[in-house]
Amino acid sequence: MPVPILKQGGILIASIQTAVTDQDLVQLQDDLADKVGRFRSRGVVIDVGALDVMDSFATRTLRNLAQALKMRGATTVIAGIQPDVAFAMVELGLTLDGILTALDLEEGLGMLTMPPQEDGHSVG
Amino acid sequence: MASDQATLQGMIDYDIDRRKRFVDFKPEDASRIVAIKGLVERHADEHAAAFFNYLSQFEEAVMLFRNPDMLREAKRLKHEHLLAMVSGEYGKTYIEQRVLLGALYSRAGLDSRVFLGAFHQLMQSIGRKIADMFASDAQAAFQHFASVNKIGFMDIGIIVDVLIAERERTIRTQEKAILELSTPALQIRDRLLMLPIIGLLDSLRAKQLTDSLLHSIRAARAKVVVMDITGVAAVDSKVANHLIQTVTAARLMGTQVIVTGLSSEVAQSLVALGVDLSKINTVGDLQGGIEEAERALGYKVVTVSEPAAQRARL
Numbered sequence: 482m483p484v485p486i487l488k489q490g491g492i493l494i495a496s497i498q499t500a501v502t503d504q505d506l507v508q509l510q511d512d513l514a515d516k517v518g519r520f521r522s523r524g525v526v527i528d529v530g531a532l533d534v535m536d537s538f539a540t541r542t543l544r545n546l547a548q549a550l551k552m553r554g555a556t557t558v559i560a561g562i563q564p565d566v567a568f569a570m571v572e573l574g575l576t577l578d579g580i581l582t583a584l585d586l587e588e589g590l591g592m593l594t595m596p597p598q599e600d601g602h603s604v605g
Numbered sequence: 606m607a608s609d610q611a612t613l614q615g616m617i618d619y620d621i622d623r624r625k626r627f628v629d630f631k632p633e634d635a636s637r638i639v640a641i642k643g644l645v646e647r648h649a650d651e652h653a654a655a656f657f658n659y660l661s662q663f664e665e666a667v668m669l670f671r672n673p674d675m676l677r678e679a680k681r682l683k684h685e686h687l688l689a690m691v692s693g694e695y696g697k698t699y700i701e702q703r704v705l706l707g708a709l710y711s712r713a714g715l716d717s718r719v720f721l722g723a724f725h726q727l728m729q730s731i732g733r734k735i736a737d738m739f740a741s742d743a744q745a746a747f748q749h750f751a752s753v754n755k756i757g758f759m760d761i762g763i764i765v766d767v768l769i770a771e772r773e774r775t776i777r778t779q780e781k782a783i784l785e786l787s788t789p790a791l792q793i794r795d796r797l798l799m800l801p802i803i804g805l806l807d808s809l810r811a812k813q814l815t816d817s818l819l820h821s822i823r824a825a826r827a828k829v830v831v832m833d834i835t836g837v838a839a840v841d842s843k844v845a846n847h848l849i850q851t852v853t854a855a856r857l858m859g860t861q862v863i864v865t866g867l868s869s870e871v872a873q874s875l876v877a878l879g880v881d882l883s884k885i886n887t888v889g890d891l892q893g894g895i896e897e898a899e900r901a902l903g904y905k906v907v908t909v910s911e912p913a914a915q916r917a918r919l
Contacts, residue, residue: 558859559857560859562857562858562859563823564816564819564820564822564823564854564858565816565819566857567819567854567855567857567858568815568816568819568854570854570857571815571850571853571854571857572850576853576856576857577857581859582856582857582858582859583859584822584823584826584827584828584858584859584860585826588826588828588859589859
């Protein structure tokens with residue numbers, strides 16, 4: 482099942498569901514790179530809150546995706562990594578360096594609509 | 606004490622045949638023991654007295670003698686033991702009785718060296734009677750005593766097993782208690798957690814700490830965590846790696862971690878070790894860390910009294 486991509490103002494939201502295959506992730510990368518250009522989006526939030534496993538392929542794809550979207554002019558935020566998933570990723574050395582992360586979708590959207598200012602960002 | 610027995614069950618080997626094999630106990634040993642059965646039974650009180658009188662002179666056994674109930678129970682079990690020892694029949698019940706006695710010694714805090722010494726006195730007491738009985742035949746006396754000795758060594762094996770098992774269980778209980786105590790994640794502002802780490806940080810604890818922190822982050826929807834390591838006794842490259850892992854895992858959840866409380870010695874030794882802490886946001890002390898976190902969250906702390914005083918002057 483391909484990952485649905487929703488448009489919310491200048492931001493694209495992709496919510497990855499539990500049953501996601503490697504093929505779906507590659508498809509998501511293509512779709513997002515395409516849509517970011519078409520909708521002239523400046524931010525993308527990828528919600529992985531439903532995933533209870535993140536393997537090295539998924540992590541690498543997400544990292545590539547973020548870097549590709551950066552080149553297309555959009556900032557990517559990975560939102561909702563579960564505690565156990567985060568722990569397992571660190572143990573496997575998958576640290577998503579240089580990529581923005583957020584607690585959940587709401588938080589991720591907040592980061593993109595209200596980028597951190599000089600004196601820190603606002604609460605809530 | 607029923608629960609004591611139940612937990613000991615899993616830790617002690619109840620296979621009597623294995624135990625007999627270990628001490629080379631053969632059918633002829635059983636028949637020799639039956640031959641001296643009456644002798645030992647008649648002098649059972651004397652043998653038991655040899656054991657307890659010897660024990661009583663050591664302060665390592667003082668706890669047993671201070672508790673009359675415990676002592677009475679120990680004497681009863683010891684008497685039972687002597688009778689069972691020469692019964693010639695050794696089954697699962699035999700081991701269970703020995704375990705019961707061992708558990709009692711353990712509760713009394715009996716030192717294993719003192720126990721071994723006293724047990725030797727008991728065997729000697731039995732040995733003397735056997736020597737008297739076979740006064741004309743030294744060879745037979747020796748053989749009969751050797752057979753009883755085999756059972757004696759088997760008993761020592763069981764008692765020592767119990768003493769070790771009890772000690773291990775104490776250690777395990779304490780380890781569990783330490784783990785449960787060790788890592789509270791405290792909320793000090795909306796979306797701001799504080800994690801004071803105290804004591805030794807080994808792999809197991811680091812794992813448990815990271816795990817509990819990540820779940821607390823989720824529950825409190827924390828945006829910033831201040832991790833204070835003032836109380837961590839030794840920070841080496843291993844501990845630093847654990848900290849880096851914790852910080853990275855929290856970052857994956859979108860939370861910023863500020864590490865505070867690195868003393869000058871720790872900082873210098875980490876630099877000397879070549880540990881790269883550049884990925885971690887460190888602040889000198891806890892106060893500075895909390896201030897930094899408040900800035901990141903957009904809080905501004907103002908004193909109430911001063912502006913009020915100024916307003917009054919105007």
